[in-house]
Amino acid sequence: IVIFQSHLNVFVHLNGENQQKTRSGLKQIRAGIQSRSVKARQKVENMTKDDVKGFFTRNAFVILTVAAVIIGIILGFALRPYNMSYREIKFFSFPGELLMRMLQMLVLPLLVSSLITGIAALDSRASGKMGIRAVVYYTTTTIIAVFIGIVMVLIIHPGKGSKDEFSKQQQIEQVSAADAFLDLIRNMFPPNLVEACTKQFKTQYAKRVVHVTMTINDTLVAPNSSQQIEEMIPVPGSVNGINALGLVVFSICFGLIIGNMREQGQPLRDFFDCLNEAIMRLVAIIMWYAPIGILFLIAGKIVEMDDISAMGGQLGMYTVTVICGLLIHAIFVLPTLYFVITRKNPFVxxxxxxxxxxxxxxxxxxxxxxxxxxxxxxxNNKVDKRVTRFVLPVGATINMDGTALYEALAAIFIAQVNDYQLNFGQILTISITATAASIGAAGIPQAGLVTMVIVLTSVGLPTDDITLIIAVDWFLDRLRTTTNVLGDSIGAGIVEHLSRHELQNTDPEVGNSVVEESEKKPYQLINQENEYENEHPVSNETKM
Known part of the structure; x- marks a missing residue:
């Protein structure tokens, strides 16, 4: 009894200490919230017209872009009752088309120059470590995205119902998974760099007539037993578009070579650094036009929509499922990874x-x-240029979290629509294939529809049923792209944090612009420039 009483006293004592610690922790949190609220209230009370004007000036780009999105949505729905013709819609969307052409014009020189200067600025050991970290991050986030997509579609089960609700709109080109994989490898090593700037290799299929002779046994041949059979054979082909994967591989190798050439490679490093600087100045000019282009892009796409009622029923549930999966990945998974690794506020x-x-x-x-x-x-985020120049072009080419999530989710949705029961092995096959196919999805609009054929073929699902989801793909494609860009950007922040020691040991001047100017550069974002520069003066790098 004495022993039991002593243990009980110890337990009560420890329990009391834990409660006191919990209360003190809650008090600290409450005090912190109160102090922040007091500071915020004082800041609002002391705010002047100059402060408000300064806020709008610093955030002019963001405010104009958000306003353009809102106005574009309102304008698009307001013009739908007028039933504009296809030609009228194209004329209306022309300012948005100009923005797309301007941005795409800069992709090729920016991709090549940024990768070469980023790799050349680092020694081979530092670039190797950075590359491994980037690949591990890309693979991890893509696998997580696929897992989220599969869990969401199995829980919500949006494909329950009748297949008659859907209307097929067009035929989908059949693609062999093996040929698609070989095309991916072929595009990594383009035989002509000039052609790689405008075309990608793509296996196409042609019909061939084969004459087959029917035999009864080894010695007898039946008269008139020859038949003609048509078969599809793969032939070399190409499609228009930048071969980004091939240019990325070449630029990485080229950057490593001129980085190891040291003094001999300095003229080439200076050339590509100046090219990168010039492209970024062009971006600054285009950015002032971006809100106008985005407004007409969104409004034109809403006017072009055939039937808004298609968003209801099974297709509506499918849309909600994809949106929920993308939101979970973008709002919870990626920020959590950033916080756990860097211990910084991801939302800032x-x-x-x-x-x-x-x-x-x-x-x-x-x-x-x-x-x-x-x-x-x-x-805005002051990420080292040696990291962004290496991580972003590679990420924009192979890191497609949103696309991988969508492909896995859409494949299981099509199986549900067809009342096709998938076993664990088939779901695992879908997850692996979706991860691999997303790497081959070029950063172009609706590339996910093309790679979806590979995912469906891997488990024997009908590829023609991709047409069931085309009605809402224009909208979901935008959300997937936004998730992909967020994943690439957070990856750059994480890789910079993990590579900070290698970056400190490397000469920072090598990775910066060769254009030295005392005045502010024209492409400097207004966002947070004054506050940050006053608190964190730049010593070694060119002021951006």
């Missing part, structure tokens, strides 16, 4: 990316958004 980091995310929403292309992403990371 994301706030500096607002313009890039809204541009991705409007353009539906991670490659076209690449110049804006560079601008936001380097100017």
């Amino acid at each position: 980091f994301i706030s500096g990316l607002l313009q890039a995310l809204i541009t991705a929403l409007g353009t539906s292309s991670s490659s076209a958004t690449l110049p804006i992403t560079f601008k936001c990371l380097e100017e």
Whole structure:
């Protein structure tokens, strides 16, 4: 009894201490919240017209872009009752088309120059470590995205119901998974660099007539037993578009070579550094036009929509499922990874990316958004240029979290619509194939529909049923692209944090612009420039 009483006293004592610690912790949290609220209240009370004007001046780009999205949505729905013709819609969307062409014009020189200068600025050991970290991050986030997509579609089960609700709109080109994989490898090593700037290799299929002779046994041949059979054979072909994967591989190798050439390679490093600087100045000019282009892109796409009622029923549930999966990945998974690794507030980091995310929403292309992403990371979030130049071009080419999530989810949705029961092995096959196929999805609009064929073929699902989800793909494609851009940007922040020791040991001047000017550069973002520069003076790097 005495022993039991002593143990009980110890337990009560420890329990009391834990309660006191919990109460003190809660008091500290409450005190912190109160002090912040008091500071915020004082800041609001002491706010002057100059402060308000300064806020709008610093955030002019973001405010204009958000306003463009809102006005574009309102204008698009307001014009739908007029039943504009296809030609009228094209004329109306022309300002948005100009923005897309301007951004795509800069993708090729920006991708090549940024990768070469970024790799050349680091020694081979530092670039190797950075590359491994980036690949591990890309693989991890893509696998997590696929897992989220599979869990969401199995829980919500949006494909329950009748297949008659859908209307097929067009035929989908059949693609062999093996040929698609070989095309991916072929595009990594383009035989002609000039052609790689305009075309990608793609296996096409042609019909061939084969004469077959029917035999009864080894000695007898039946008369008139020859038959003609048509078969599809793969033939070399190409499609229009930048071979981004091939240019990325070449630029990485070229950057490593001129980086190891030291003094001999300095002229080439200076050339590509100046090219990168010039492209970023062009981006600054285009950025003032971006809100207008985004407004007409979104409004034109809403006017072009055939039937809004298609968003209801099974297709509506499918849309909600995809949106929920993308939100979970973008709002919870990626910020959590950033916080766990860097111990910094992820939402402060994301706030500096607002313009890039809204541009991705409007353009539906991670490659076209690449110049804006560079601008936001380097100017708003102060990410080292040696990291952004290496991580962003590679990420925009192979890191497609949103696309991988969508492909896995859509494949299981099509199986549910067809009342096809998938076993664990088939679901695992879908997850692996979706991860691999997303790497081959170029950063162009609706690339996910093409790679979806590979995922469906891997488990024997009907590829023609991709047409069931085309009605809402234009909208979901924008959300996927926004998720992809966010994943690339957070990856750059994480890789910079993990590579900080290698970056400190490398000469920072090598990775910066060769253009030395005392005045502010024209592409410097207005966001947070004065406050940050006053608190963190730049000593070694060119002021951005």
